Amino acid sequence: MTGPAPYGVFSVGKGPLRLGVRSGDDIVDVTGVHELFAVGSLSPLLAAGFAAWEETRSLIEALIGETPDPDLITPLRRATMHLPFAVGDYVDFYSSHHHATNVGRLFRPDSEPLTPNWKHMPLGYHGRSGTVVVDGTPIRRPAGQRGPGDFGPSRKLDFELEVGFVTGQGPPLGTPVPVTGAEQYIFGLMLVNDWSARDLQSWEYQPLGPFLGKSFATSVSPWVIPLAGLNDHRIEAAGQDPTPLPYLLPPGRGLDLDLEVRINGEVVTRSNTKHLYWTMSQQLAHATSNGATIRAGDLFASGTISGPTPDSLGCLLEITADGQNGDYLRNGDTVVIRNGLLGECSGTVVGWGTRRQ
Amino acid sequence: MTGPAPYGVFSVGKGPLRLGVRSGDDIVDVTGVHELFAVGSLSPLLAAGFAAWEETRSLIEALIGETPDPDLITPLRRATMHLPFAVGDYVDFYSSHHHATNVGRLFRPDSEPLTPNWKHMPLGYHGRSGTVVVDGTPIRRPAGQRGPGDFGPSRKLDFELEVGFVTGQGPPLGTPVPVTGAEQYIFGLMLVNDWSARDLQSWEYQPLGPFLGKSFATSVSPWVIPLAGLNDHRIEAAGQDPTPLPYLLPPGRGLDLDLEVRINGEVVTRSNTKHLYWTMSQQLAHATSNGATIRAGDLFASGTISGPTPDSLGCLLEITADGQNGDYLRNGDTVVIRNGLLGECSGTVVGWGTRRQ
Numbered sequence A, B: 001m002t003g004p005a006p007y008g009v010f011s012v013g014k015g016p017l018r019l020g021v022r023s024g025d026d027i028v029d030v031t032g033v034h035e036l037f038a039v040g041s042l043s044p045l046l047a048a049g050f051a052a053w054e055e056t057r058s059l060i061e062a063l064i065g066e067t068p069d070p071d072l073i074t075p076l077r078r079a080t081m082h083l084p085f086a087v088g089d090y091v092d093f094y095s096s097h098h099h100a101t102n103v104g105r106l107f108r109p110d111s112e113p114l115t116p117n118w119k120h121m122p123l124g125y126h127g128r129s130g131t132v133v134v135d136g137t138p139i140r141r142p143a144g145q146r147g148p149g150d151f152g153p154s155r156k157l158d159f160e161l162e163v164g165f166v167t168g169q170g171p172p173l174g175t176p177v178p179v180t181g182a183e184q185y186i187f188g189l190m191l192v193n194d195w196s197a198r199d200l201q202s203w204e205y206q207p208l209g210p211f212l213g214k215s216f217a218t219s220v221s222p223w224v225i226p227l228a229g230l231n232d233h234r235i236e237a238a239g240q241d242p243t244p245l246p247y248l249l250p251p252g253r254g255l256d257l258d259l260e261v262r263i264n265g266e267v268v269t270r271s272n273t274k275h276l277y278w279t280m281s282q283q284l285a286h287a288t289s290n291g292a293t294i295r296a297g298d299l300f301a302s303g304t305i306s307g308p309t310p311d312s313l314g315c316l317l318e319i320t321a322d323g324q325n326g327d328y329l330r331n332g333d334t335v336v337i338r339n340g341l342l343g344e345c346s347g348t349v350v351g352w353g354t355r356r357q
Helices: A043-048 A050-065 A097-107 A198-204 A227-233 A280-287 B043-048 B050-065 B097-107 B198-204 B227-233 B280-287
Strands: A007-011 A018-023 A026-029 A073-075 A080-082 A090-093 A124-127 A132-134 A143-147 A150-153 A161-167 A186-193 A218-220 A258-263 A266-272 A299-301 A334-339 A343-350 B007-011 B018-023 B026-029 B073-075 B080-082 B090-093 B124-127 B132-134 B143-147 B150-153 B161-167 B186-193 B218-220 B258-263 B266-272 B299-301 B334-339 B343-350
Touching: A018 A050, A043 A050, A050 A227, A124 A280, A124 B124, A143 A198, A161 A258, A161 A280, A186 A227, A186 A334, A186 A343, A218 A343, A280 A299, B018 B050, B043 B050, B050 B227, B124 B280, B143 B198, B161 B258, B161 B280, B186 B227, B186 B334, B186 B343, B218 B343, B280 B299
Parallel strands: A090 A299, A132 A218, B090 B299, B132 B218
Antiparallel strands: A007 A018, A007 A080, A018 A026, A026 A073, A090 A124, A143 A150, A161 A186, A161 A299, A186 A218, A258 A266, A258 A334, A334 A343, B007 B018, B007 B080, B018 B026, B026 B073, B090 B124, B143 B150, B161 B186, B161 B299, B186 B218, B258 B266, B258 B334, B334 B343
16 A cells, blocks of 8 residues: 555444545544544544644554554445535636636637636636535435526536545635645545536526536545645646746646546546646635635535546536537436545436435 | 514623623623523524524523523623624625626626526525624735736725525425525524625636635624514515516515615715515525525525615625726725614725734
8 A cells, every 4th residue: 555545434334433544445444543533524633734634644554554453444335434524615616728618618609718817817616515415425406497487407417527625724814825835735635526407507607607506416525535645646737828927836736647437337538637727736825815714624626627538528518518419417327436546426316306215 | 672682692801602692782691591502602503493593582582571680791892792603605695686787787898787597586606604704803905816917905895785694404405495484494684794806806707706806704793683583674575577486486575674884984875675686585495496405504695785876885896886986995994884783794904914913
């Protein structure tokens, strides 16, 4: 095993919530390793900050390195995974150049696909943190206004292939996180599926941005991999033209993580985080450049990660050209986002109005 | 005293947080009235739901009615007020027809001022809940991109005159709050100032809506008045044309609350919640119509409340016609929103980069 394993929160049967790290097909229970782990949530660790992240990582590595007590091992298949921390604010960026261009072309066919601000800053918006759900949670097809006078279940339910980072507590209100050193505020990375109802979204989103077209559910992986565990996957940031403003420089490092989406077992796209134009450091520096604070548990998602080729597009809006070349999601469809390190983030669509499970 | 008084959280000197209700220029300590009040926050009461709200209100009314123990009385001037509950998600609507029309005209002079969706649904967006601050918190002028290649302190710092309602826990994910009965999920109302940096906002807000132009701070009054305390101020909802879709009908009741904004003691506008086009019931029904949940402590603000006349506009963007007829906020300016029942929501602007107080 190289580098820190992903952290998660699990339970077995009717047992209490436990903190664990993944090791192959097993979970190692690390609840007893540190008092910060006692409550069965990552929230206290996130709040404790960078030095505590480093300290506890060493303790966990020592535990795993010396073949842990068999009592501390649970096979993954026996565990129920939970949302690993209380989500503070949820921000979703729009940082893939290919995605933003493709969506602009489909949503605003009579305008330039990219708005003039796109290459000047990592655009983003606040999503609904109260509907962030963990991998495996059934996703109910949302209802809503599909156009003027037309209310009903969405006919254009989509996934969005994303990753997201979770933060610790930032500096006080009024003090930005500098782009250099921004990663000291980033605990780790997870997979994100920002489910989207394109019919609701396209009718509602002007002028205030996405609201009900996305607020019904956002799925995340149960595993958060500490940033230190991604050292082998860090790359030089993508080239940026025009040169960003000084508060966004140097850009920090990019990520090279292969991502795959399957629907009902069939691969529909393969993409990679290297297709993101803006880095995590730039996203965090920008989001706090006005003095806004970050809290432990704030989640910042990348936006849909699309590559340059037709087989690397990050959502069905792009893959099907808004339904012209294929279907949106049907009831019963299971969407799984997968990465070798981060695991899986899955959800199955259930119909609007069907009985709750 | 008629009807329930506003609820708030206060402390005296270095004492603990206490739950209190306002009675004229005094606070009556009600911490001991119910176990839900023990932690010095409204959050447990919000989570307990409608029946508990009714039960505790009776207990409080009984306590206040029988001249409470002098030990339970603190003069307002001796108390420090706190954010009364942990804010879950923060949504800001855009429900004043006059405001939306005026802003559309200023931000999009070449288009119809109202987007085609405006009269079909209460438009809104998610704001940053982590930067909701209580009355009296200094407001640091934000920095940001004022245009391409131009970063610095905002030159167009504005207030927005709003009210907001706070909710209890809603039905499970996938189940909307019906418009009829929506008020059973609404605990009460507070004053809101959604501070806005118009230069940052106008450069960033397409296509994803307001982000850094508003995320730096949102002030709320320290007092929350239970909905039941507003009975004398409920009015028939404003007429709506076209007739809204069935999920937004019947509209529920409107509110008649006089609101005033002073800058450095001078009245700059007088407005009223009756100028809102959409009701709270419609806002809540819409926000959950896609199956999104609400949590205890979710805050839903009205959007800027502008009336039809030049002396009833709810922000400086409108009052000054984007700075053509007057100034935006200067450092040192104190903005106070006031209503006779809800009290005050104030904030003083401090300069970007000045030493923290």
